[in-house]
Amino acid sequence: MITVDGLTHAFGATTAVDDVSLMIDDGEWVVLAGPNGSGKTTLVRHFTALLEPDAGMVRVNGTPAANDPVAARTSVGMVFQSPREGFVGATVGADVAFGPENLGLDHDEIDRRVDDALAAVNLDGRRDERIDALSGGEQARVAIAAAVAMEPDHLVLDEPFTGLDWPAQRSVLEHLDDRYAAGMSIIVVSHDLRDLFDRADRVIGLEAGSVRFDLSPDAARDRLPEIDVRPPS
């Protein structure tokens, strides 16, 4: 469970997140919607203590994320908007294996997770390829695989489909469906709500750092235009 309580974060004069409180339960699929600059990325970065709050706090499974960032990062997997900042290995396989290795898992389990994660993003059989030789969309898929291989309780994906071709998007969505069915929380930040809306349990609308609504997809649909987000057709 992720609990956000009165979270505020300013960058200089810009209050990116303004007194946000919300709760994401285990096993929920939540879509975070909002226009550019509404604070979506800043908010989710607090889930793993990548930023320090000016006020308020985030708790992951009851523990303040800032007190135990390692526990927060084990429980909450993050896929960043710009995957380049997240790579730790030179090859696809080394990068995806890095997290499971740090969990101290045995080799067979690491191998299984790497294979499953690469299959989830349509990169089967490409373990030995160098990341710097991949296309932008392929790199984005490696970043998703690296987070998936951690098998976290919650998976946060910030604009995961940018640059992914349709077969890769479909493959990622199918994998998310499987993980969701197995009880993982899925939190997706996206401007393109088409394939997400019907999957979500809740849609949280952010504008200017504040939560404008937190509703079921059906109820949220009519509210999207007021935060300048195009409803899915």
Ligand SMILES: Nc1ncnc2c1ncn2[C@@H]1O[C@H](COP(=O)(O)OP(=O)(O)OP(=O)(O)O)[C@@H](O)[C@H]1O
């Ligand atoms: N590192 C930073 N330094 C200064 N200002 C920042 C920084 N990161 C974000 N901001 C500002 O904070 C506000 C919220 O940004 P954030 O990236 O959280 O929004 P977002 O909803 O994720 O936007 P987008 O849809 O464009 O990704 C914006 O006004 C942005 O300019």
